[in-house]
Amino acid sequence: MTIPLSVLDLSPIPEGSTPAQALRNTLDLARNAEEWGYARYWVAEHHFAAVASSSPATLIGLIAAATNRIRVGSAAVQLGHHTPISVVESFGTVDALYPGRVDLGIGRSGQKRAEALAAGPAPIREARVVDGLLVPAPVSLAAALRATRLAATVSAVQFPGSKPPAFAGALDDVLALLSGTFSYKDIPLEATPGTGADLQVWLFGSSGGESAQLAGKLGLPFAANYHVSPATTLDAVDAYRNAFVPSQRLAEPYIVVSADAVVADDDETARELASTFSTWVHSIRSGHGAIEYPKSAPALTDDEAVLVADRVETQFVGSAATVVAQLETLARVTGANELVVTGMTHDHEDRKRSFQLLAKEWGLPALRVN
Template sequence: MIQLSVLDQSAISKGSEAREALSQTVRLAQEVEELGYHRFWMSEHHLESLAHSSPEIMIPHVAAHTKKIRVGSGGVMLPHYSAYKVAENFRLLEALYPNRIDLGVGRAPGGIPIATAALQEYKQTNGDIFPQQVEDLMYYLTGSQQPNHRFPGLKAMPEITTHPQIWVLGSSGGSAGLASSHGLSYAFAQFISGQDGSGVVQHYQNSFQASALQTRPKSLVAFFFVCADTDEEAEWLAKSYDIQFLKVAKGEKIEGVISPEEAAQYRLSGFDQQLIEENRAKVLVGAPSTIKEQILAWKQRYGTSEFMLASMVYDFDVKRKGYRLLAEEFGLK
């Protein structure tokens, strides 16, 4: 059985504004819940073209406007923060919305260098602290039973009988190894790397070690997608995606998601065409039956049954329709 989930970045379409994008995020969560999608995650990206960088604030807002869909972070960029504070935030969210909260954590900066510098101002760190932070999260969320920990007996409050699901996010073997050795769920971000991570995910599954939080491996794979009634229409809509990420790769200013009509006017060099072709490894494009065929093929390669889909379609109504068409194709309800 295939499970479909949603990653929403609250992207601002050119000519719109942040408040509208935030409102659309809530509306999308409500609609995909009705359609039968499994999770709704929100990202942390410190970029002007996206309406927010605080999934921990958006999560309770979206959870309050939905009923049962799992809501989470995709993800919290943990090196910017105190693991203890993150654990407290998500323990409180789990208390408010039991068995609905996912805590996805990553080590990427999630933004431009100047934003990273501001987030980590006055923090003294040596080397990669992400693995230790993941261990600390588990410690604070499972009852603080390690007598030799730096902060013995310190718990994330409030004390409750359930805990958020912890997901390690990544696009490399290092993050997969961290998830498997600590007994945590793993989300592979093909929509970021464009690399076939099937070997990484299968290694995670085969080397998984049970933990106090989780006894079996759980994985998902994330793609961008563009779905429409026909392959031809989907290809037209995908022009927005192609030019958006071409500009990112070339370091050009992004003023929001552009329309396919504007994207079609962008003059492309041979190098540009090559970059667009490479970026297409991150996105599923086509009619519902075409994308279903692609997902089923990736299911066999990855050995996983959950796929998380993010959309950068310019028009919100067209974006909603894409999620609806795919849900109907898979018979999610």
């Protein structure tokens, strides 16, 4: 049986466009994704970048209002940038109006950067192919992590002098607020809206570290980011499965794996549509922050290309049949219960067409295919 497909949207701002148009594009894609049979529509959280998905709770509320059935959620709220009560109240507000449709995806942010800087360079590993799936060599992000601009953006989303709380403790507070067991200095407190909300809580991770292990220990569903860190995705899913303890939420592990894909009527057209992807990824990996998605761009230098090689090599680009074969390999090797697909093109209609072709080839239970 074909596993579900979902959409991950960063609300990219195409070169020459505006944030308002990017948000309109997101709502348009969400309405169509629902009709084409996608299971979920997730939005990311990014700040000080040329993407319009800076406020996930606000955006998923707008998407929920514009759709009827598809689940909507965050991929992921960066818990280091928000207090647990603000997260639960904002998502609880959306759930109050659209009950049973909201996914609260949670990830780390400032905590992760600080740990990476303290840990130093990752162990050197060679690229390998596992049962047909490319697992590229890790790329060093040390320069990006130390970039002055990145440090400024991390500091700017926090109160002066503050530091991100321990991730496990903040997550415990979120779960306690949702269940109605939260207290502060032995004083019971309830989130309104929020306590008792029918939210599905997810953890997101790029490695076999804390997020994967916590998701398993707490019996939560887990999303592994092949589209962000393809070198460590198998580590992440293995760590999650090894740590998994059945809970009231899940009797068995449940894994979603992400992929970056561009689909067109033929392989050549798809490659043309994806031709500026490396430039866009380099803007992120260099510590600058995502630029407006370029329509055209000069070739990267050799040094620049090395920085984004893992992302470019693991982007699935081609006709629907080509990309479906690659996604099936990803699902088989990771044992994913579901895949979530993101994809960038400069033109919104090309991006819509990409998701439409993929849905049809995958065999989603579409309400409308044309």
